[in-house]
Amino acid sequence: MVKNPTPSNRSSRVTILDVARAAGVSKSSVSRLLDERLPRSNSEVAQRVRRIAKELGYVRDISAANLRRGSTSMIGLIVPRLTDTVMAMLYEALQRAAAKSGKVVIVATTDETPEAERRAADGLIGRGVEALVLATARNDDPFIKELAERGVKYVLALRTDGASLSSIGNDELGGYLATRHLIDLNHRRIGVIAGPSFASTACERTKGFRKAMAEAGLTVDESLIVPSTFGIESGRDAATELMSRSEPPTAIFAVNDNIAIGAFAAIHSLGLSVPGDVSLVGYNDIPIVSHLYTPMTSVHVPFDQIASSALELLEAEEIQPDERIRVAMPSLMPRQSSISRASQKKSRDQIAE
Amino acid sequence: MVKNPTPSNRSSRVTILDVARAAGVSKSSVSRLLDERLPRSNSEVAQRVRRIAKELGYVRDISAANLRRGSTSMIGLIVPRLTDTVMAMLYEALQRAAAKSGKVVIVATTDETPEAERRAADGLIGRGVEALVLATARNDDPFIKELAERGVKYVLALRTDGASLSSIGNDELGGYLATRHLIDLNHRRIGVIAGPSFASTACERTKGFRKAMAEAGLTVDESLIVPSTFGIESGRDAATELMSRSEPPTAIFAVNDNIAIGAFAAIHSLGLSVPGDVSLVGYNDIPIVSHLYTPMTSVHVPFDQIASSALELLEAEEIQPDERIRVAMPSLMPRQSSISRASQKKSRDQIAE
DNA sequence: AACGATATCGGGAACGTTCCCATTTCTGCT
DNA sequence: AGCAGAAATGGGAACGTTCCCGATATCGTT
Numbered sequence: 001m002v003k004n005p006t007p008s009n010r011s012s013r014v015t016i017l018d019v020a021r022a023a024g025v026s027k028s029s030v031s032r033l034l035d036e037r038l039p040r041s042n043s044e045v046a047q048r049v050r051r052i053a054k055e056l057g058y059v060r061d062i063s064a065a066n067l068r069r070g071s072t073s074m075i076g077l078i079v080p081r082l083t084d085t086v087m088a089m090l091y092e093a094l095q096r097a098a099a100k101s102g103k104v105v106i107v108a109t110t111d112e113t114p115e116a117e118r119r120a121a122d123g124l125i126g127r128g129v130e131a132l133v134l135a136t137a138r139n140d141d142p143f144i145k146e147l148a149e150r151g152v153k154y155v156l157a158l159r160t161d162g163a164s165l166s167s168i169g170n171d172e173l174g175g176y177l178a179t180r181h182l183i184d185l186n187h188r189r190i191g192v193i194a195g196p197s198f199a200s201t202a203c204e205r206t207k208g209f210r211k212a213m214a215e216a217g218l219t220v221d222e223s224l225i226v227p228s229t230f231g232i233e234s235g236r237d238a239a240t241e242l243m244s245r246s247e248p249p250t251a252i253f254a255v256n257d258n259i260a261i262g263a264f265a266a267i268h269s270l271g272l273s274v275p276g277d278v279s280l281v282g283y284n285d286i287p288i289v290s291h292l293y294t295p296m297t298s299v300h301v302p303f304d305q306i307a308s309s310a311l312e313l314l315e316a317e318e319i320q321p322d323e324r325i326r327v328a329m330p331s332l333m334p335r336q337s338s339i340s341r342a343s344q345k346k347s348r349d350q351i352a353e
Numbered sequence: 354m355v356k357n358p359t360p361s362n363r364s365s366r367v368t369i370l371d372v373a374r375a376a377g378v379s380k381s382s383v384s385r386l387l388d389e390r391l392p393r394s395n396s397e398v399a400q401r402v403r404r405i406a407k408e409l410g411y412v413r414d415i416s417a418a419n420l421r422r423g424s425t426s427m428i429g430l431i432v433p434r435l436t437d438t439v440m441a442m443l444y445e446a447l448q449r450a451a452a453k454s455g456k457v458v459i460v461a462t463t464d465e466t467p468e469a470e471r472r473a474a475d476g477l478i479g480r481g482v483e484a485l486v487l488a489t490a491r492n493d494d495p496f497i498k499e500l501a502e503r504g505v506k507y508v509l510a511l512r513t514d515g516a517s518l519s520s521i522g523n524d525e526l527g528g529y530l531a532t533r534h535l536i537d538l539n540h541r542r543i544g545v546i547a548g549p550s551f552a553s554t555a556c557e558r559t560k561g562f563r564k565a566m567a568e569a570g571l572t573v574d575e576s577l578i579v580p581s582t583f584g585i586e587s588g589r590d591a592a593t594e595l596m597s598r599s600e601p602p603t604a605i606f607a608v609n610d611n612i613a614i615g616a617f618a619a620i621h622s623l624g625l626s627v628p629g630d631v632s633l634v635g636y637n638d639i640p641i642v643s644h645l646y647t648p649m650t651s652v653h654v655p656f657d658q659i660a661s662s663a664l665e666l667l668e669a670e671e672i673q674p675d676e677r678i679r680v681a682m683p684s685l686m687p688r689q690s691s692i693s694r695a696s697q698k699k700s701r702d703q704i705a706e
Numbered sequence: 707a708a709c710g711a712t713a714t715c716g717g718g719a720a721c722g723t724t725c726c727c728a729t730t731t732c733t734g735c736t
Numbered sequence: 737a738g739c740a741g742a743a744a745t746g747g748g749a750a751c752g753t754t755c756c757c758g759a760t761a762t763c764g765t766t
Contacts (some may be wrong), residue, residue, distance in 0.1 A: 126413070
């Protein structure tokens, strides 16, 4: 296939022994000198060994090293799907964080189904990962309990079950900020596309919504809070439903950007405009939302921080009970999809002329 | 952290030897009986061994197995970024395909920079991957030549350099189909946002455009072909420029969906509409485009097929010179972002009334 | 210059598996 | 019943590394 530099000799791997012989030292010394975890020596021998290793084209056999060291330095990540940009962002962030301690992340997808989740975890464990990062946690997930019982090291990311080690964003605060922003813009009838109730993210963000409403002395119209999945279509359906009411909301908080994108499409299909007829706020601040033709207000989540925290939790020896759930702070990114009630009226009047 | 089932004994791994002792057979037999590559035996011993292994909670030490077998069954994938949905789709497809032969895919990102690409490849090779799948190929990429010289097994995906083993889509055909579609809709002034010239995908799709134009007896206005990156912003800029001309195109072919999404935004920012003022066609058919508020016409690419072919190329023993580049067929997905020139005029007239 | 402390070095035993090969057991046939 | 051939079994040697530990070299101190 690709021309092999040493075609004849099949077993032509350069081992640590070859390097040792060529450098005139013992294999132990080569191993030590080439061990990147030890403080780097610059002695004459060290330099010679490194040079010779390079010349010979030596690369450490990672399997042998792993076997002896008793660790693979691989972390497994389980996500619903990678085509969801949020998950791709989490993965990239985790990869960056893991690289700092020489680890690598391998990922498996579950399509949000529990059976696939079990398969994914078994697959990753079979691959020798040292720990699992789960972004698929469901409230009262029996699978997570199983993991704990099996003695698997794991941490939840983004979503939590309230008990396991977790690294999440402050979703309640995020929901609060989003809602507060809409209230500040004088919106009173605010719809919520609330996501699935099995995800802590969705629940907390909705909780933040309620908190902001209560704090402003507004009563929540429960019929304006509609459940959904995290998919675009679901956002579309929910928004269609909301905006077809006799008295539609003047603003919608979607607990996730995909939902918001779907809502956005639905609203336009109905001949209405964002933000002219209804303001829209999303969540996660995935790259695309700031590039839509109406750049979308969204809640920014510090994925890098969440990823680092997750790994820290995995590496920590002892953890205080009150530090089992690390929470990162989100921040609101106001953009053009949300404007004040007054401006909305004005822009609608202009069209009416 | 997590309660360990055998807290006292640190070195409490269940090995094949433990299973052998418990089952009263030799370790060789256990190894053989548990080898999933061999035809599955259902003899009495086999069943007992499997049962005992399960009871004891035995899991094969993958590092030891890899060391002995001399293979890691890991494939490395190098992509610019995973937050680009196209790349996420390729990754998921590759993972699915690799799983069929018990392999796992680990991915590294380069952000489209050659230095990071080198680092990524070294990292993956150091991790012991058996082969590399590159989705980052540039025309005349010195790095790829290096890989070949180092004897690294690799295959290019999506983009090709014209020489290496590659599994790609028929981009010229895709560009042709997109353009032909627009011509059939009576468009004559067609703009192209052509992507970066270092990517074979971009070049071929543009070539397909030219072919369709030539075939229809239309002369190509070179000033309507503008280069770009693969980013959303770049599509926005390019479309802004195109639509600000004194004589703007009536249709635009963007060689990638992200570009198209940016173009879409730009067109609306200018107070124009898709498809009312200008038809728009993208490429790759990422999930979001069918859910935009104007569902976008795009060229669908069979990623699963491209992924399988890539792996087949890696596994093939001998490859005919004319089979070094496998080409998968794209198909046009017509949606509402592209309509006939006549309908455009009509809808514009309506607005003018 | 002699001594103890410290750093460097090399031999060899793991790590847990697979796989070769010699041996034993089973199967079918005459 | 006897025997050839097939199938199953077990002993033991790898695979390439790391790491313990005893031995040797190096250094600073008195």
